[in-house]
Amino acid sequence: MSTLASRPAGIETRRAILDAALDLFSERSFDGASTRAIAEQAGITQPLLNYHVAGKEELWRAVVDDVFERFRMSMARRLSGLRGVDDITVARLMVRHFVEFSAANPQLHRIIMQESKRAGGRLDWLVETHVRPLYENAVAMFERLTARGELAPVAPEHLYYLLTGAGATVFVMAPECERLTGVDPFAPEFVAAHADLVVDLLIRATTKE
Amino acid sequence: MSTLASRPAGIETRRAILDAALDLFSERSFDGASTRAIAEQAGITQPLLNYHVAGKEELWRAVVDDVFERFRMSMARRLSGLRGVDDITVARLMVRHFVEFSAANPQLHRIIMQESKRAGGRLDWLVETHVRPLYENAVAMFERLTARGELAPVAPEHLYYLLTGAGATVFVMAPECERLTGVDPFAPEFVAAHADLVVDLLIRATTKE
DNA sequence: GTCTATAATTAGATAGAC
DNA sequence: GTCTATCTAATTATAGAC
Numbered sequence: 230m231s232t233l234a235s236r237p238a239g240i241e242t243r244r245a246i247l248d249a250a251l252d253l254f255s256e257r258s259f260d261g262a263s264t265r266a267i268a269e270q271a272g273i274t275q276p277l278l279n280y281h282v283a284g285k286e287e288l289w290r291a292v293v294d295d296v297f298e299r300f301r302m303s304m305a306r307r308l309s310g311l312r313g314v315d316d317i318t319v320a321r322l323m324v325r326h327f328v329e330f331s332a333a334n335p336q337l338h339r340i341i342m343q344e345s346k347r348a349g350g351r352l353d354w355l356v357e358t359h360v361r362p363l364y365e366n367a368v369a370m371f372e373r374l375t376a377r378g379e380l381a382p383v384a385p386e387h388l389y390y391l392l393t394g395a396g397a398t399v400f401v402m403a404p405e406c407e408r409l410t411g412v413d414p415f416a417p418e419f420v421a422a423h424a425d426l427v428v429d430l431l432i433r434a435t436t437k438e
Numbered sequence: 439m440s441t442l443a444s445r446p447a448g449i450e451t452r453r454a455i456l457d458a459a460l461d462l463f464s465e466r467s468f469d470g471a472s473t474r475a476i477a478e479q480a481g482i483t484q485p486l487l488n489y490h491v492a493g494k495e496e497l498w499r500a501v502v503d504d505v506f507e508r509f510r511m512s513m514a515r516r517l518s519g520l521r522g523v524d525d526i527t528v529a530r531l532m533v534r535h536f537v538e539f540s541a542a543n544p545q546l547h548r549i550i551m552q553e554s555k556r557a558g559g560r561l562d563w564l565v566e567t568h569v570r571p572l573y574e575n576a577v578a579m580f581e582r583l584t585a586r587g588e589l590a591p592v593a594p595e596h597l598y599y600l601l602t603g604a605g606a607t608v609f610v611m612a613p614e615c616e617r618l619t620g621v622d623p624f625a626p627e628f629v630a631a632h633a634d635l636v637v638d639l640l641i642r643a644t645t646k647e
Numbered sequence: 648g649t650c651t652a653t654a655a656t657t658a659g660a661t662a663g664a665c
Numbered sequence: 666g667t668c669t670a671t672c673t674a675a676t677t678a679t680a681g682a683c
Contacts, residue, residue: 261469345614394607405554
C-alpha cells in the first residue's frame with residue numbers, strides 16, 4: 230500500500246521506459262542509445278530496465294510495437310470518419326493525415342529508416358510484423374485510384390517510396406532543416422503546406438491528362 | 439623497397455580504410471560501426487587505423503569529405519556537358535543525374551539522414567561544410583524555374599526536402615524495399631523509372647497551369 | 648518494484664617490437 | 666607501415682539487499 234502511494238506503479242515505470250526509449254532509439258539508433266541513457270531519461274536506474282524488459286532487443290521491439298499501434302489507431306480513426314466519401318477524397322485526406330502523423334511522430338520514420346538500411350533480424354521482424362500490412366493498404370489505395378483513372382499505372386514500389394519519402398523526410402531530418410533553413414518544420418503552417426504539396430504530388434502529378 | 443613491393447603502400451591502405459568506413463558508417467551509423475569492424479573489412483588490424491587517422495571522429499569526417507567530393511565532381515561534370523542548353527532542360531537533366539547518383543551512392547544520403555536526426559557537433563559540421571552549398575545551388579535552381587513560370591512559387595524548404603526525400607529514400611532503404619516488394623531498386627530500369635517520376639513530380643506537379 | 652554493487656564483454660586508443 | 670599485446674572506459678546484464 231505505502232509503496233504504491235510513494236512511487237510510480239510498475240505500469241507507469243514501463244510507460245516512462247517506452248517513451249524514453251522511443252526518443253533515444255529514434256534519435257541515436259539502436260547501437261547509439263545505451264540502456265543507461267534510456268534509464269536516466271526515464272528517471273530510473275539502469276538495472277531496473279532488466280526487471281521490466283528481458284533485454285535491449287526486446288525493449289526495442291516493445292517500443293516499435295507501441296508506436297506502430299498508435300499509428301494504426303490514428304489512421305483507422307481518421308478513416309472511420311469518412312464513411313460514404315468518394316475514393317479520391319478519402320485518398321487525399323488519408324495522405325494528408327499520414328503527413329500530419331509523421332510530423333507529430335517523427336520517431337516512427339526515424340526508426341524505420343535506421344533499420345531499413347541494413348538487412349538483418351530487426352529489419353526482417355519490422356517488415357513482416359508492421360510494415361507489410363501498411364504497404365498492402367497503400368497498394369490497395371493506389372489500385373483504387375488507378376482503376377478510377379486518377380493515377381497513372383505506375384508500379385506501386387515507386388509510388389510507396391515517393392509518398393513516404395516526400396511526406397516524411399523533412400520531419401525525420403527536422404534538426405538539419407532547422408539549422409540549414411532556419412525554418413521549424415513542426416510549425417503547424419509548415420506541416421499543412423507540406424501535406425498539401427504531397428497530396429498534389431501524388432494525386433495530381435501522376436494523373437493521366 | 440621490399441616493403442613497398444610486398445604490401446600495399448600507405449596510400450592504398452588509407453583508401454581501403456575510407457571505403458570500408460563509408461560502408462559501415464552508412465549502414466550501421468556512427469555508433470554502430472566499430473573501428474574493429476572497419477579495420478577488418480579494410481583487411482588490416484584495428485590499431486593501424488589510429489596510425490592513418492587521428493581517431494574515430496576524424497575518420498568519419500574524412501569519409502564524409504570523400505563522398506561529398508565525389509558527389510560535387512559528378513554533378514559538376516554533368517553540368518559542364520550542358521552549356522547552351524535552356525534552364526528547364528538543364529534542371530530536368532540535373533535532377534535526373536541527382537537521382538542516378540543517389541542510386542549509385544546510397545551511402546551519401548544514409549549518412550546525412552543518420553546525422554540529421556539529432557542536433558550536435560557532427561550535424562553542425564556537416565551542414566556548414568557540405569550541405570549548405572548544395573542547398574544554395576538547389577535554391578538557385580528553384581528560383582530560375584520560378585522566374586520562368588515553370589515552378590509555382592513554393593518555399594524552397596518544401597521543394598528541397600520533397601526532391602531529396604522523393605529521389606533518395608528508396609535507395610537509402612533499399613534492403614527494406616527488396617524484402618518488402620521483391621524489387622531491387624538498384625536495377626537500371628528501376629532507377630531510370632524513378633528518376634523520370636521525380637523529374638515530373640518536381641517540374642510538372644508544381645507548375646502553374 | 649527499486650536499489651547498490653559488480654560481473655562479463657566490448658569499445659576506442661596506446662606501447663613497443665619488427 | 667604494420668603487427669601483437671594491453672590499457673582504460675563504457676556497455677549490457679546479473680546478484681542480492683531492502
